[in-house]
Amino acid sequence: MIISVIPTAQQAQDIDFGGKVAVVIDVLRATSVITTALENGAREVVPVKTIEEAQSLYAQLEPTMTLRGGERHALKIEGFDLSNSPLEYKKKTVDGKTLILTTTNGTNAINNVKGADEVVLACFRNAEAVVRHLIETSQCGVSTNIIIVCAGTEGRFSLDDGLCAGMIIELLKQKTEVETDDFGLLLNRFYSESKSNLFGVLSECYHLKRLFMLGFYDDIKFCLETHCTETVPILKDGKIVKL
Amino acid sequence: MIISVIPTAQQAQDIDFGGKVAVVIDVLRATSVITTALENGAREVVPVKTIEEAQSLYAQLEPTMTLRGGERHALKIEGFDLSNSPLEYKKKTVDGKTLILTTTNGTNAINNVKGADEVVLACFRNAEAVVRHLIETSQCGVSTNIIIVCAGTEGRFSLDDGLCAGMIIELLKQKTEVETDDFGLLLNRFYSESKSNLFGVLSECYHLKRLFMLGFYDDIKFCLETHCTETVPILKDGKIVKL
Numbered sequence: 377m378i379i380s381v382i383p384t385a386q387q388a389q390d391i392d393f394g395g396k397v398a399v400v401i402d403v404l405r406a407t408s409v410i411t412t413a414l415e416n417g418a419r420e421v422v423p424v425k426t427i428e429e430a431q432s433l434y435a436q437l438e439p440t441m442t443l444r445g446g447e448r449h450a451l452k453i454e455g456f457d458l459s460n461s462p463l464e465y466k467k468k469t470v471d472g473k474t475l476i477l478t479t480t481n482g483t484n485a486i487n488n489v490k491g492a493d494e495v496v497l498a499c500f501r502n503a504e505a506v507v508r509h510l511i512e513t514s515q516c517g518v519s520t521n522i523i524i525v526c527a528g529t530e531g532r533f534s535l536d537d538g539l540c541a542g543m544i545i546e547l548l549k550q551k552t553e554v555e556t557d558d559f560g561l562l563l564n565r566f567y568s569e570s571k572s573n574l575f576g577v578l579s580e581c582y583h584l585k586r587l588f589m590l591g592f593y594d595d596i597k598f599c600l601e602t603h604c605t606e607t608v609p610i611l612k613d614g615k616i617v618k619l
Numbered sequence: 620m621i622i623s624v625i626p627t628a629q630q631a632q633d634i635d636f637g638g639k640v641a642v643v644i645d646v647l648r649a650t651s652v653i654t655t656a657l658e659n660g661a662r663e664v665v666p667v668k669t670i671e672e673a674q675s676l677y678a679q680l681e682p683t684m685t686l687r688g689g690e691r692h693a694l695k696i697e698g699f700d701l702s703n704s705p706l707e708y709k710k711k712t713v714d715g716k717t718l719i720l721t722t723t724n725g726t727n728a729i730n731n732v733k734g735a736d737e738v739v740l741a742c743f744r745n746a747e748a749v750v751r752h753l754i755e756t757s758q759c760g761v762s763t764n765i766i767i768v769c770a771g772t773e774g775r776f777s778l779d780d781g782l783c784a785g786m787i788i789e790l791l792k793q794k795t796e797v798e799t800d801d802f803g804l805l806l807n808r809f810y811s812e813s814k815s816n817l818f819g820v821l822s823e824c825y826h827l828k829r830l831f832m833l834g835f836y837d838d839i840k841f842c843l844e845t846h847c848t849e850t851v852p853i854l855k856d857g858k859i860v861k862l
Contacts, residue, residue, distance in 0.1 A: 581801055
């Protein structure tokens with residue numbers, strides 16, 4: 377398996393994903409939100425870039441079966457149903473619904489990798505399930521050339537995404553032969569040395585500190601929990617569904 | 620002091636360097652070559668992007684006082700005087716001369732940060748001197764906002780440059796209060812855990828492996844030596860000179 381890691385959503389724009397599997401990570405909080413929504417029964421998640429796109433799509437769908445979620449500057453968008461807190465995406469709220477989601481970093485990253493043979497969404501909560509899926513598909517003739525895209529924050533690399541990438545590389549290495557680029561090497565080593573204390577090593581991470589200051593302590597705690605779900609979100613015809 | 624780190628020369632293109640100090644690192648081998656050339660008496664180094672630019676500039680200068688150096692695909696350029704091996708830039712060869720240099724990554728990185736208030740070139744050999752200079756200038760009213768640009772290899776992040784960035788951050792932290800972005804945080808931590816064995820931790824680095832396979836063992840060894848010189852190359856009117 378050949379793995380390379382891209383530090384930000386923006387850089388993914390310049391990459392040719394043809395013949396490759398893309399794994400998108402936005403720990404705080406888009407991929408954690410999407411994983412949780414699908415785990416709790418959401419029918420599908422449609423990632424869109426702008427608030428206008430979200431509203432326009434919402435107008436075309438059945439309102440009782442559709443929710444608009446996401447954030448700008450980490451906060452709920454005016455007129456939307458849900459914010460970007462995974463804790464809001466409970467079964468009673470999302471079950472059977474279509475979710476239209478727009479966030480600053482994560483949904484951009486997903487839209488930037490659409491040329492890939494397969495797009496998988498990962499976070500700490502589903503990392504083990506994602507790894508199992510990548511191993512299985514690599515044995516079924518799907519590409520063994522993986523590009524992990526860390527969504528980042530405001531165009532900059534974010535340590536939480538990097539740590540999750542390092543974890544996925546470590547878990548893959550336990551099951552198969554893995555060759556990584558230098559950035560993957562760095563993140564894997566960082567994860568290996570930090571895994572007993574994820575919260576501690578991320579305490580200086582810019583994005584985590586910002587969410588902490590905004591009062592999202594419970595969100596952070598939830599997003600840093602590992603191996604909680606078997607849900608693997610994948611992109612299919614522009615929509616994210618549960619595998 | 621506020622420090623951010625850019626993983627590749629290419630990404631530096633999108634950054635506004637106004638009001639900031641740029642520190643460019645291309646350990647293997649451009650900034651090691653430039654530091655060595657200036658240490659050994661070269662009058663100035665002119666970084667150019669293309670071979671054609673190098674030849675055109677050479678034609679306008681006094682040939683007995685000018686040298687053309689650099690590489691393509693890590694090898695000497697046909698018709699040039701010197702390759703990209705720092706070991707060739709001895710006093711008897713470069714003393715008093717103007718050096719026109721074109722390399723795949725390093726000279727591009729230098730050209731991409733020209734908008735900075737000051738451009739400083741760093742490598743393992745002069746890291747301590749560079750840090751001393753940054754501390755001094757920050758006390759003289761020059762910006763305390765530093766952007767370290769890792770040149771990278773073929774558009775990708777290179778671990779040797781990252782490790783040197785981590786070392787510079789560590790040395791700065793010993794002398795002043797430092798705030799870094801997430802990437803700087805990661806590299807600083809990586810350096811702290813690797814400093815007793817630079818050669819070992821870089822053994823899987825793509826660029827180092829490639830140069831090793833091409834037989835450049837002595838170059839690698841030379842470029843990974845630390846704190847060997849007081850030479851700090853800075854950019855002045857498009858030319859690199861010794862501070």
